[in-house]
Structure formats: C-alpha cells, structure tokens
Amino acid sequence: MSQLEAEDDILSGLNPQQREAASHGEGPLLIVAGAGTGKTATLVHRVAWLIGQGIDPRRILLLTFTRRAAGEMLRRVDRILARQAGGGSLVRDARVWGGTFHAIATRLLRLYGKSIGLAAGFTIHDRSDSEDLLNVVRTELGLAKTDKRFPKKGTCMSIYSRCVNARQRLAPVLKRHFPWCEDWEDELKRLFDAYLDRKEAAAVLDYDDLLLYWDALLADEEAGERVRARFDCVLVDEYQDTNSLQASILARLCPTGRGLTVVGDDAQSIYGFRAATVRNILDFPKQYPAATIVHLEQNYRSTQPILAAANAVIGQARERYQKQLWSDRSGGDKPLLVTCENEQDQTESVIRRILQRREEGIDLRRQAVLFRASHHSIMLEAELTGRNIPFHKYGGLKFVETAHVKDLMAFLRLAENPRDLVAGSRVLVLLPGIGPKRSRALMQLLVESGGSLEPWRSWTPPLAAASEWPRLVELLEELRGGEQGLPAQIHAVRAFYEPILLEKYDNPAPRSRDLEQVEQLSSRYADRQAMLVELTLDPPSSTQDLAGPPQLDEDYLVLSTIHSAKGLEWDSVFVIHAVDGNIPSDMATGSPEEIEEELRLLYVALSRAENFLCVTCPLSYYYSPGRWSDAHGFAQMTRFLPPHVRKLFRECVSWIGGDGAGEEAEIVTGLSSEAIRRQTKDLWS
DNA sequence: CTGTTGAAATTTTTT
C-alpha cells in the first residue's frame, strides 16, 4: 500500500471537515464540534493519522475527561491501525499516553516529582479526604467554634479549590462566588496556609495539587524542559470543560501551540462549578493566533425533529461560537413533552414508555433516563427494583465513597504512606478507646519517626484497646513488608476489620459482601499503589461496573446524572424533573452565568438522543429528597422551554388511571393543566 | 478523652 493509499485508508469514512481536522499539520488546532458531530471519531482518526505519519505513539499525549473515554478512544485507534497494518498493532506495545489531566499528572509526578521536592511515595486525597484534613486544621485553629458560624469544611474546600483552579486570589473569589463568607477572609487565609503545611507533612496531594504540581513542574526550567521534550503532540478532548489552571498546563506544554489540538463545544460547557471556564475555548484563537479552526456541524446522531428542539433550547444562550447543526436524518416524531401530576405519575409514565420501546425492539441498554441531581432518580430506582427491571446508575454517591470501603482503603493507604494523617486517623478511631485526640498524637509520632512503626509498637494503649492494638501494629507491619500480594493484603485487613464492621453498622451483611468484592477485584491491579490511585482518580461509576464488564446478553437500563452523561448517546432518552428548581437547579440561580450553564445542561441532556426523546415535568413535588416530610408544592415547567420552544415538542398530559395503567391526553389548545393550575395558584400565592 | 445522646440544620453537578 502506498503512503497516499494508507492515509486515505485511515481517513476513510470521514466527511471533509473531519478529514481536514484529522490530517491537520503541526500548527495549533481548534475543533469546534457540536453535539453528535463525530468529535470522538475525528480525534481517534487524528491520533491514528499522526501515528501513520511516523510519530512515535509514546510521544502523543491524549487528555480526556474520564479514563473510560481514554480507553475507548485508544482501542479505536488500535482498530484503525490494525486494519491498516493487516493485523499487527503498532499501538499496543508502544502506548499513547492517555488519561485525565489528573491521572497523567500523577504519572508524570511519580517520574519527575523529586525534582520539585515532591516525596516519591505520595498518596492522593479525594474530595472527602481533603475535607477531612481541612476539618482537622479548622478545629486546631479554633475556627470550629466561633461566635458566628464559620463556613463548613465543604464550603472551605470549595473556596480553596476555586482559588487554585481558577488561579484567582481569595478576595475576588469570595466576593464573586462566596459573598456570605467574606467576613472570614483572614481566617480562611490562615486555614489554607495551615492546610498546605499539613499536606506537605503528610506527603499527600489533593486533586488540585495534582494540577498545581504538574504546572509547577512545567514552570521549572530543567524539569519542565524534560517533560516538554517527551511529547510531540498533545490532544485535549472536552476542552470547554477545562479550567484556567489546565489551560496554563497546556500553554507550558506547548508554548507556541505547535502540536496542540483541542476539541470541544462551548455549548456543552457544564463544569463551571469546578472552575471550568468557557473562556478557554472561546479565547483559544486569541491565545494562539496561528490557530486553525475547524467546525463540525453535521450531526449524525439525532433525527431532525430532536435536533430542532435541542437547537431551539441552546438558541436561547448568549455568547457562543455560532454554529448551525444540521442532520440529514429526516423523519421521526417530534420529541415528547409530558406534563405529569406528580413524581409517581412521572415514574409510571417513563417506565411504561421504556417497556413500550423495548417491545418495539429497543433494548434497555439503548435507553437512558437523565436527571439534574443524583437523588432525582430515587423513586424511579425503587420502582424499577420492584418490577425487576435491571438498571445501572451513573453519577451520585460512588461505591468507593461508602464508609466501609473507605475504612478498608484507609488501611491500605496508611500502609502505603504512614504519614497520611487522614487515612491513619480513620483507621485509629476504629479501635475502642481511641478518639480524635489520641489518633492525632499517634499520627504525630509517625510523622516524627519518618514513617517507622516502631513508636507505635512501644506505645501503651488504653485498656479498651489493649487486645486490638498489638494486632493492628502487626497487621500494618505485614502490609508494609510487601511480602503478600494485594488480594492477600486485603484479606488480612478484612480479617481485622470484620468484627469492627459487625459492631459498627446496623445491617453489616451487604457491606461485608462489598468488601469481599473489593478483595476479588484487587487482583486486577498491578499493585497496591496502582489500585489506590485508580480508585481515587477514577472510581467505578456504578457498583455494577465493579463487578467487571457486563455480560453481552445482559440488558439494563441506564440512569445517569446529566453531567455523567456527557459524551454519551442512546437511542431513547428520557429527561425527568424538567421543572424550575431542578433545571435550573435552585442552587444555581445566583448569577446569569450560572443560569446559562443550566441551560447548556438541558441542551446536553436533549442532544444525547438519537431517535426518541421524552421530557417529563412533574408539577407537584416534595420539598425534600427523602420522604420524612410530606410538605409539597407546585412547580413550574423549566423556564428553558418557553412556548416558542415547546412548539417543537408534542405536548401531553399524563395521569394515572384507576387500574394504575397510565392514560394520556394530548394538549391541543395552548392552555395546559399546568397553566390552569398556575392561574389558580396565583389566587392565593 | 472517649463515646453517647439529642437537637438542629441541610438542600447539586465531579476530577
């Protein structure tokens, strides 16, 4: 095969714009890719094309939003190259560097961290670990009890995190995002100072540090040059969801923009709460004047009526790259907009349609239910469970965030890094007679001994812990010895922890089974460090994921937060709770920018659908997620579906008939029951 | 100091 034919083969199946993007040369490249325009395919082909041009795969860096995205893209690159090379794969042995910013940062910092004074054996704190450490410092500084309430640990963490990720000073961050904390500026400064000290003493990095240290590594003259020299090409997916710090990392990696490719859609920027800024993608051409911009506008995903509805929604946005998505997938029905009496009604209506779709030959796994907040699916989950309809839920509380799994991991982390104060305290307070004070003192001993367990061995525990203490020390020494394989280590931890677990929880059986599962799963990881890193940086998003790849014949419905649905697509999509207060979330109506992000969120949700889209609005809702109160109120349909947008939907009203089977009436006049109810409500509200 | 008990407050998205 000639070179030209080979190139052609790699690029086959791409439209002209995609082709231009995939085979672009060395200059900085911005691909503005609307929803469903084959963004992933383009990026995958670009990587394959670069390798086809003779670039060493190991010198390509592919930054994605999740590990799953990276894995899937690299598999596709492999397939293209294998097809071209007639079987043998170039990439498998010489891997492209692929992963999230945080995962890549970890790899690089393990390699080069020493040159900027970072301990090699650092462990990584997830969000709640970081909050715990911050809380320790908060208590120590006496900020926990003040006359006026000091911000809680979660709030402090958010403030800190925003400063770091947005690279902004404390004062403006407080003023703009946390005005109710402005009085505490001095205390917060002290708190953050002390927090930095404690992290250093404990040899731990939090999520933000990973980026911060990567950036610092690149800023270092010598180390920075070595890292830069590693890569010829840097490709970034979901660029609209990167923050200022990540942009800085990229600028240091590719100072002239040479070799830099970014892909994204400003209309899908939905991580502002994590300090992502749509300015990164909007200002890319300004930052790299030599940049080539390619627009992908042909949508391959959705039918014309679905696309029209989604376009109308995003059409309400203020500033964005003008693009008109079009689809030649004509035909198909208008999306449905179902007004429901209440949440039960919504649940019933959604399940009935899902089963109906299944009857029509659409497997459950090709259908998804999307919602703004994790708890919005509680009732649906209960009902699905009751009817034996299998589902996987993405987003929300993760398996590794449950208390018992965290306990187990704390043992491993303490063995990995004896200075890790949060992990250590977590383990120590499990023992009777040891509380916060003693655990603090014990961890101090370890920090001073440089990680040796000797001071613990000679410590005299209080009577209550007398029998457990020597066993704990012995366990930790075993773990530290590194003689045992990972599953054996976990087995040993379980043996120690099991009685504590039985004591600690009301319903310990399922928790105990979870830990058994963790032990089984652990054999998949190279070693303890690999497992700890992967579980903190990219935890399995559903319990089912943990059990391994699903069987091929297994069919399950997907439930997902809209955030976790990013980049994915399904034949049929149901968007539930499309009422004001949920979309936009009451939490996010403080500023026009926040509201605009909520609008984009709805756009992301709608644009996931290929052939069938259904939006539901339960009008009566409970104030609180749980059911400990029956206080309820009436909601209004989301403000993002004003009448002119609603015209693109087929509107229905749904109610539950006497036999539980739903009935529906199409709305023919402009006056919906919602409107009637609203008018009535106006009489007294 | 630890561990328990009771009262009060809470509200979202995630690497």
Add this chain to the structure above:
DNA sequence: ATTTCAACAG
C-alpha cells in the same frame, strides 16, 4: 434521612 455540633456521663 443524614450529617454536624454541643452537652454530659463514664
């Protein structure tokens, strides 16, 4: 429902 905080007994 769950988390957080203060008060108090051992």
